[in-house]
Each structure stands twice: as C-alpha cells, then as structure tokens.
Amino acid sequence: MANLEKSTPKGEIFDWKILKRVFVFVKPYQGRFYFIIFLTVLLGMVAPIRPYLIKLTVDDYILQNDWEGLNLMLILLLSSAVMQVGVEFIHSYLSGWLGQNVVRDIRLQVYNHLMEMKLSFYDKTPIGRLVTRNISDIETLSNIFTQGIANILGDILQLIFIFAAMLYLDWRLTLVTLTVLPFLLVGTYIFKEKVKESFNDVRTAVSNLNSFVQEHVTGMAIVQIFNSEKREYKKFEAINKEHRRANIKTVLYYSLYFPLAEIVGAAGTGLVVWYGASSVLAERIELGTLIAFILFLAMFFRPIRMIADRFNTLQLGIVSSDRILKLLDDNSTIQHNGTFFAKNLKGNIRFEEVWFAYNMDISKEEYAENKNPEIKPEWVLKNISFDVKQGQTIAMVGATGAGKSSIINLLNKFYEIQKGEIFVDDKNIEEYDLSSLRQNIGIVLQDVFLFSGTIMDNITLRNADISLEKVKKAAELVGAKEFIEKLPNGFYYDVQERGATLSVGQRQLISFVRAMVYDPQILILDEATSSVDSETEELIQNAIDKMMEGRTAIVIAHRLATIQKADKIMVLDKGEIKESGSHEELLTLGGYYNTLYELQFLQAERG
Template identity: 45%
Template sequence: MPDFIFCLPLRSMSAAEKKKIFDFSVLQRIFFFVKPYKKYFYLSLLLAIFMAVAAPIRPYLIQLTVNGSTGKVNQVPDWVRFVLFGQDLSDVSRFIISVTIFQIGFILLETSIRFLFSYITAWMGQHVVKDLRVAVYKKVLGLNLRQFDQTPIGTLTTRTINDIESINEIFSDGLIPIVADLLTIIITLGTMFYMDWKLTLVCLTPFPIMIIATYYFKESVNKSFIQVRNAVAALNAFVQEHITGMQVVQAFAAEEKEANAFQEINKKHRDANIHAIFAYSVFFPVVEVVLALSMGILVWWIADKSLDAGMLVAFILYLNQIFRPLRVIADKFNVLQMGMIAAERVLKVLDNTDELPPSPADAYKPSKIRGDIHFKQVSFSYTGNQNVLHGINFEVKAGETVALVGHTGSGKTSIISLLNRLYQIQEGEIAIDGVDISRWDTDCLRSGIGVVLQDVFLFSGTILENITLRNPAISIQQVEEAAKMIGVHDFIMQLPGGYQYNVMERGSTLSLGQRQLISFIRALLYDPAILILDEATSSIDTESELLIEKAIETLIAGRTSIVIAHRLSTIRKANQIIVLDKGELKEKGNHAELLRAGGFYARLHEMQFGKKKAVLQ
C-alpha cells in the first residue's frame, strides 16, 4: 500500500467523486489514521503473503506421503530435499518420518504466524478506533451549539461509539483478512493448475454456482446491515431521549404510547437482522453443496483416469483451502462494507464545518479582563433563515450591572450565548474591552465569564467535581470558602459524604434549588470578570433566595454583571435595564427612568405588581 494513502487530508467530497470512487475514497481517508501504525500494517500484509504461500505446502507433502506409503515412487523436488536438510529419502519409512516431523514443526510455525496476524490486525484496529474516537469527540466538542439543537443526542452517540467500533472490523475482519484469503485462493488455484490443469478445471465445474450465490448473498446481507445500522441509530436516539425525559412521559401517562413507538423501531431492527440471518442460512449450505459436488467430480475423474491416491488427497485439501475462505469472504466483504458505511457517517461528523472559527494565531489574551461590553448592531439567527435578534446595540461599562427583561422568546438568553461565543453572529460586532470577541482567545474569553443558567446541568459525579469541573488547580479549601460565602456550606455538609456526595446524572438526587446553589458556587469560584445570571433565583425558595441575593450583592461589586430576570423586583438596583421584545431592543435606562417613560418596562412592571396586589387583596 503506497505511503500516499496515509497522508490524505480530511476533506469534503463532491457528489461526483462519491459516485466514482466512493468506497476507495472513504478507505483512503480511514487510512489517514493508520499512518502512525503503518509499519504494523505492512507487517500484517507480509504475514498474509506468507500464509498464502505456505497454504499449498502441507497438502503437497501429504500427497508425497500417501504416494510413498502406497508404494508409488515419488519424484521428490529439490526444495523438499532442502527443507528436510538434504536427507536420503530413498527409504520410504525415513521419508514418511522426516515429512511428518517437518509437518509438525511447520504447523506450529503456521499457527504462530496466524496468531500473530490476527493479533496485529486487531491491535491496529483498536488503536485506529481509539485515535478516531478521540478525533470525533474533539470535533463534537467544537461544534456550533446549533448542531446539538438540530441533531438528536442519540445519533451523535451512535456515531462516536457504535459506528467507530464498526470501523475496527475493517482491519480485524475486513480488508486485510480479505487480502489474505484472496491470496490464499489465488496461490492454491495456481498450484492446482500447475499440478494438473485438466483436473483443476473439472473440479471447478460447479464454481459458477458459488459465484452467483456469493453475489446474491453479499447484496442481501449488505442491504440488511444498512437497515440494521439505521435501526440502531434510531433505537439509541429514541432510548436516550425518552430516558432523559422519563419524568414527562410518566407525568402524562404516556408509557403505553411510547412503548408502542419503541416496539415499532425495535421491530425494524429485528426484521433487518432476521433478513441477514436468512441469507446466511441459505448461503452456507449452498457452499457445502458446491464443495460436495466438486469433490464428487474429483473422485469420479481420478477413478476414471486411474490417477494416484496422493493426488486425490491433495486436491481434496486444496478444494477445502479454496472453499473455506469462500465461506466467509462474502461475509467479510459485507463487514468491510458496513465498516465503510460506518466510516462514511463518522467522516460526515469530521467534515462538519458548522463550528466556531478557531482562535486566530495572534489571539488577544490579556492577563486581566476589565469587563467593558459593547454590542454594535448585532443580528443573529439560529437557523440562518429567521433572525431572533435584530440590530441590538448597547454598551455596559466595567463594573456596571445591566439587566435584560422581556417576555419569553424576546432574545435574552441568545444575547448571553453570543457573548460567550457559543454561536456565531451574522451581522454586527460584539466587543469586550474594545476588542471584537472574534479576535479573542476563546479559552481566555470564556474563563473570564461566569454563568449561572436557569436550567442547571450537573454531571454524574460528586458535588466537588461538579463545582470544580475536575480542575485539579482548585483546592477543597477554595470550594468551601465559596460555599460559605453564599451560606451553602452547612447544607452540603449535611449530605452523606459532604462534598463527596454523588449527585448522579443531571443531579437527579438534588432538588432544583440545590442544583441552582451548586451552580452558583461554580460560577463564584472561578472569580470571573463578567458575571451572567440567567434567572439564577427562579428555582429557589424564599429563604435560599435571600441568601443568594446577599451573596450576589457582594459578588457583583466591582464586577460587570448581566442579569436576566422575569421578576422585576430583583433588578431595580441595576445601572441599566434593557427591555427586549421579539428580538428587538425597545428601551434602555435605569428603573426610575423607564417607569417615567411609561413604555414596555412600565407596562411589565404594572402587570407584575398589579397581579401581586390583586392576589394580596
């Protein structure tokens, strides 16, 4: 295999290229990941050649042994004399003993080579899978969040786990084993033609039946496997989504309906597998029948022509060496095809260009962030078709607190997502400390912005791990100080194990309010220059809210803060209040100014406090 195969870059292919060289092109791109292990690849090819060349040796020696034991005079080739160390082979007993001893040693060597071949191909496949999985996961980490909005998580899980595992079979059961089997068949056929071309042609008379059966088997199983892979992706997506949303399923008594939906998807998976099983059940008996026909014709021909018994035994062994790989070569070809189908899906993830541009080589990376924020005529769309923000323009001075208010869907969360560069804007500019955020080092930018979201996500692990995000530079003492600052330390210490308490996936063992408090500690601990609070007190009871409001006052002092709140009572002290409606900036000013203006903010204020007053009455 030429070295250029290992050096091909990852790139997108045109439809015309896919039609012309689809399979070979995908294979080339997978071999890009073989480059670090190409010496093992070459070694596996050498071992395959050795096994193919060695395949006809033992049947030929058995032929000589049978002929010698039946009294037929053997014309022993020079290479046989050489491998038997030049012994005098005129004595039949000595000849048989010498050949038997050699065969035992040769079998041990051949078995060792086959073991080494299988181990190296599997070892190489596992290393390629490891490197490919890391590359895919890194790619997923860098994708635009829009991809996660549009793609089921279960589908990405299938690409990262199941499909990449299928690529391993390209090496362990696919390409290289197919090459080894084909070489064995070719060399064995060549040996048979050399020994007796007429007898070989006679033996291969039923062979067209085998070719036809192999073709239909390959097509049938390949179609079934594609259906299986699609069904697996659908199953993963369905199960992941519904287990995550199990609370909603049970709350609305939708268990039976969802179980029926799952049965339909599972039925497609079952039917595809049964179709493949049927193809196997037909193909393997056909192979056995064709082999039996070939052997029957062989025996008839040798008996009719009065050929020696050694030739009969040798050709029976040769036929087995041809048909044994043929039994599985069609299956291996399907494994190769499935690996390449999986590889195509994985490469689509790697080819995905919907990601934020990387930090420029001369990225802005200050030692300290002041916290000036400036949105300049920013427009943004999640889908590229309809904008959710229209010409947003505002400025926040370092150390100021700005509040974003508006109805649900007005664009508040979109603004803070853009500030973190979680999405790419279509128009305008966002600057921090006078520098466009596209010129910032992304890690530096995000490390300087602390976020407490309304929908708190906790990972499976301990409270300490969720607060520090497994950052070894953060000590337990720092965590405890941050917890004490907002009055949460006592609550954590009451849990079994304290900071080592396992919160389980998504923090399911904690209440919404407790998860919110842990998220708040996480933001506080990183001492950000800019603090974003997205409905940070929405899931917390009154007592906890009082604790957090005290901590917020301490935290936002001297720090640029963006607060999103539906409850206007929490943002009265903000230096600036920005009112949004349907993605447009309607008003901005402080609490008193906006009330005097009598616009959107005044109406929101009247709606909230008017309702509250009515309830009190």
C-alpha cells in the same frame, strides 16, 4: 449540516476514497500495518504446503513402505502446522491491536470534534445519533482492520497459490473442480449485494433506536407526567420491529448462502473424487495426488465462501466510516481565529448594531457575500446596541422569545452573528482566544446541569488546578458551604446522575460556586432564581449580591423585584430594545416596563 445517515452507493464493492481517508489513521502504526501485510502474504504461501506434503507422504513413503522417510515427513507436517498456527496467531493479534488503536484515535478525534461544535449543531442533531457515531460506528469501523482488508487480501492470495498448486499437480482435476465454481461465484455475488443492503438497514435501525431511547429516558418524567407511556411504547415497538426485521433479513441471507455454498463445495468434491478415482484406477494419476486435491478443495472453497462475508464486513465498516467522516467534515465548528489572551480583563461590554438569526447559522462574512440567498433570516435580534461599563449591572427583561438569552449566547460566541460588532474591553470578541474569553465569563443558567460524580467534580469539572480550599472559599462566598458540609462526605458527596439527590435550590447554589471558583470578571445570571421557592430565593439573592460585587453583571429575570438595583434595565420585545434606563426612569416613562411592574405588583398583593 451533512446527512449523517447516507451510506455507500449500491453496486460498489467499496469506496476507495473513504478507505484512503480511513487509512490516514493508520499512519502512526504503518510499520505494524506493513508487517501484517507481510504475514498475510506468508499465510497465503504457506497454505498449499501441507496438502503437497501429504501427497508426497502417501506416494513416496506410505505406498513405498518407507517408514523411516515417513517419520521425517510427519516431522515436516507437524513443523508446517506449528509454523502456520504461529503466523496466524501473530497476524490475528496484530490485526486486532491495530484496529483497537485506530478506534481509540478516531474516537478521541470525534469526541474532540463534538466538543468544538457550535450549539446550533446540537440544536439540529439527535444526541442518540451522535452516541451511535462515537460508539457503535467507530467499533464497526475497526472491522476494516481486524476482519477486512488484510483478510480479504489473504483469502485472494490463498486462492491464487492453491489454484497454482492444483494446476501444477494435475490440470485435468483442476478443470473438473472449476465446473462448479460459476454457481458459487454467482451465489456469492448475490449474497454480498443482499447482505450489504440489509446491513445498511441494520445500521439505520440501530441509530434510530439509540436516538429514541436516549431522548425518552432523559425525558421520562414528561412521559409519565402526561400519562404517555402506552403511546411512547407503541412508537418504540415500531422502531424495534424495524430493527428486528432488518436483522432477520440478514440472518435469512446467511441461512441461505452458507448451506448453498456447502452443497456446491460437496458437489465439487464429489466430481473430483469420481473423476480422480477413475484416474487412479487407470493409473493416470497417483493416489497421493487425489488425496491432496480433496484437501485443496476444502481449502479452495472456504476462502470463496468467506470472502463474501468479509466484503460485507468491510462494506459495513466503510458505511460507518462514511458517517464518521461526514461528522468530522461538518464545519459547524466554533471558529478559533482570535489570538489575543484575555488577561486582567476589566469587563467593559459593548454591542453595536447586532443582528442575529438562528436559522442562518453562517458567519458575518458568509452573510455579507450572500452565499445562501434562498434562506431568509428569521431575525431573533434586530439592531441591538448597548454598553456596560466595568463593575456595572445590566438587567434584561421581556417576554419569552424576546432575545434575552440570545444576547448572552452571542457574548460567549456560542453562535455566529450575521451583522454588527461585539466588543469586550474595546476589543472585538473575534480577536480573543476563545478559551481565555470564556474563562473570564461566569454563567449561571436557570436549568442547572450536574454530571454524575461528586460535588467537587461538578464545581471544578475535574480541573486539577482548582484546590479544595479555593472551592470552599467560593462556596462560603455564595452561602453554599454550610449545606454542602452537612451532606455525607461533604464536598465529595455523590450527586448521582443530573444531581437527582439534590433539591433545585441546592443545585442552583452549586452552579453559583462553579461560576465563582474561576473568579470571572463578567458574570451572567439567566433566570437564576425562577425555579426556587421564596426562602431559597432570598438565600440565592444574597449569594448573587456577593457575587456581583466588583464584577460586570448581566442579569436576565422575570421577577422585577430582583433587578431594581441594576444600573441599567433593558426591555426587549421581539428582538428589539424598546426601553432602557434605571428602574425609576423606566417607571417614569409609563411604558412596557411600568405595565409589567404594575402587573407583578398586583399579583404579589393578591398572593
């Protein structure tokens, strides 16, 4: 997986390759973007007008006692100010509008990309980091458009036009002005490099904070159960301290640079006033020229001071863009090569010599070509072969880590297999359109996840094609309708975050309804009754019996009493099928299954 924390190399002003890729997102709005550039050029040209008009006003009208002409100049000055303010408003609004539209488009693309990622990607990547990418980094990226490129271009153009106007008025005063410029340029360069480094530290610290907070808020129950609050607080304190240190470092550089820039600017103004006043007294220049120069100086040094800050804003946006692009470039996505739509699926399943390793995370083709010979596969499944006919129920038992859940993960194409073939209705699952295949497979997991919202939302996942009547029918089928309708607002009861207001059994029943409302032909139950009490288990077992009627079912269970009616039971150990047969056949063998059955039977008698 790509390193999502890598930033732009030190010493570079910014990475043109990244900028070029980011500006692809501007293409739908390129008309407005070019108009913003036009306004930027216009602002640069308008900037020197007012000081020059003031020069003319002083020399040609005030000193000449021409009050009629003075009134005309005041009108011109007011008009130029109004025009500049109007252009600045349109420029600022359009820049913000462009930035927010680009942010919206990128955020949608990143979120869509995340939904396409394999589960192996989420196994390796902290969720808090992905939240940072989708929220904070994308928001920072918008500064490229709102405060970056256009404003930097505007500042540079303004400097050029002001410098040209100063040279036109008096080249000697211009040279006096330039005497302090090297000090400001050196300070600006040092400031830019230091702040760029501190900005990188701030972004890394923010990402670490998000990851830590997200993970520990989600797992707060574990923290409290094991009395680990103080230890986790100390960890958070260290991460927060690093975040504070990075931000204070940035504040320090700003606190040093801007007063220094003010001193340099004041020194430049002082030199101009000293030299200009002597020139006015010697009648080498006019008073209006000196006044115009003083105004030009304020306008000349401001863009130089701001340009460093704008470069850092741009660099910060590019650092965030780099991280976002690395995420978008990550090819850990689910391959959608199949085109066959699974209509009227029967539910025949066949595994042929399937080998799988989580640590490989590569396709069969890549494994066959041996592109990563240094990575040795840690096989979770070894030479797995079995078949389930339409309407049959197959159960899988075995110790934790035997490979049971891995089999259902592969059937759903959550991961890529390295060797072997998997067939559904005698067609390789690689040939199926992925969404249509999964639509025919209903899964009920041991750990039920419910989103914030109503029961209806959690069952339909906000699919408008599923009606309330259809939901009620599915709920009645699995025996969940009665308890749901007793809740306040019934099917529109708010379950709160992760279903906190419901019991484990109630959440499990809702997950059954969610699986059944899509009327899947293949049903997978992964330890669906292991977390509930005996009374609820009996209710759920009745629901399971109804759900499996006429469907192909794969059941994973530790409690052998729940799978005795299965057509076939597979016993897995360390990724291999050790035994296979019906309940009676396996007991007759006197092997692993028989030992496990006798152990559970004795435990039940003692209980």
